[in-house]
Amino acid sequence: xxxxxxxxxxxxxxxxxxxxxxxxxxxxxxxxxxxxxxxxxxxxxxxxxxxxxxxxxxxxxxxxxxxxxxxxxxxxxxxxxxxxxxxxxxxxxxxxxxxxxxxxxxxxxxxxxxxxxxxxxxxxxxxxxxxxxxxxxxxxxxxxxxxxxxxxxxxxxxxxxxxxxxxxxxxxxxxxxxxxxxxxxxxxxxxxxxxxxxxxxxxxxxxxxxxxxxxxxxxxxxxxxxxxxxxxxxxxxxxxxxxxxxxxxxxxxxxxxxx
Numbered sequence: 001x002x003x004x005x006x007x008x009x010x011x012x013x014x015x016x017x018x019x020x021x022x023x024x025x026x027x028x029x030x031x032x033x034x035x036x037x038x039x040x041x042x043x044x045x046x047x048x049x050x051x052x053x054x055x056x057x058x059x060x061x062x063x064x065x066x067x068x069x070x071x072x073x074x075x076x077x078x079x080x081x082x083x084x085x086x087x088x089x090x091x092x093x094x095x096x097x098x099x100x101x102x103x104x105x106x107x108x109x110x111x112x113x114x115x116x117x118x119x120x121x122x123x124x125x126x127x128x129x130x131x132x133x134x135x136x137x138x139x140x141x142x143x144x145x146x147x148x149x150x151x152x153x154x155x156x157x158x159x160x161x162x163x164x165x166x167x168x169x170x171x172x173x174x175x176x177x178x179x180x181x182x183x184x185x186x187x188x189x190x191x192x193x194x195x196x197x198x199x200x201x202x203x204x205x206x207x208x209x210x211x212x213x214x215x216x217x218x219x220x221x222x223x224x225x226x227x228x229x230x231x232x233x234x235x236x237x238x239x240x241x242x243x244x245x246x247x248x249x250x251x252x253x254x255x256x257x258x259x
Contacts, residue, residue, distance in 0.1 A: 014129065015113035020236070021165060023084035027114065028076040031088060032069070034104045038097045042068040048094055049075050052087045082164035085116060085123040092121045116162075125162040131244050138247035142179070145254045147186060153179035154250070157243050161236070169239035176246040177221040180214075183250045196222075206249070214249055217242060 005011055035045045042064040049072050050057045061067040076084060088105060095101040102118045109116055109126065117126040126132065135158060142151035157175035160168035181195040188202055196218045199211055206214055221242060234242075 012111050014110040017113050017115040017126065017128065019112070019114040021081065022114075023081040024112070024114070025077060027108065027112065028084055029073060030108055031076065031084070031091070031105070032072055034101060034108075035091050035095065037104065038095045038101045040091065040095060042072060044094065045091070046072045048090050049087055052090050053079050053083055080165070085164060088118060089121060089123055092118060123162065123164075124158060125167065127240055127244075131240060134244055134248050134251070138179075138251045141251045141254045142183070147183055147254055150179040150182040150186075150250060150254070153182060154247055157247075161239065161243065167236055167239070169234050169236055172239050173221050173234065173242050176243040177218065180246045180250045180253075183253045187253050194218075205253070210249075214245075217245055221246075 032045060036042070046057060046061075046068050049055070053075055055075055058071050061071050076087065079087075092098050092101050092105075098121065102121075105118045108114075109118075115126050116123050118124075127135075135154065138154050139151055142148075142154065153175045157172045157179065160172035160175060177195065181198075184195050184198045184205070185191050185193065188198055188205065190198055190201070193201065196215065199205065199215050199218070203211065205211065
């Protein structure tokens, strides 16, 4: 049964993301609670936790509560932050009601400002609402227009931002711009030119001054994503901005331009 707050729409709004490379102690305990709520037993949760963390199950612990439950919580409380999300992915696969497990985990992450989300059984990076909507729309538009390669590049870009314990920010930028370049080649019919060359040869491809902005973005990507200098690794926020813009422009071209 839904809770009172859900039945009557008294739901908390998403909190601004403040947690990236961490799994707060409270969250580690909530994962166990949610696993029980969707039907997993303490013994089943312990099997998953010990398998993922490469720990030996304590043979002296037989009773579900408090022994096995305590063992599970101790393991989760003491492991590395990124291992916690590894456990979440396997629990999602083991849960009979995986949809409810995913919804409950994601609701908690949004309410606590944690920058991760569980999507179809996989933990992925989570950005601000505008970023999330842009990425979803890009994948949808590219796939709908049979631009499978570009859609895959967007997917790979998100995977790179989602890498644990450290995101591959340069790889994420490269894949996002590759998606944009792929769409630009397709709509212009110029399959060999780089995005920078296409923008110069086709001044009407994008409305000004957006064309100039994208040209600058291409220069940024070339500097930060392709020709990286020692000590010049882009920040995650810079990578997310570049990916966001590239995905939005790729969506625009895919919807509004034809070969």
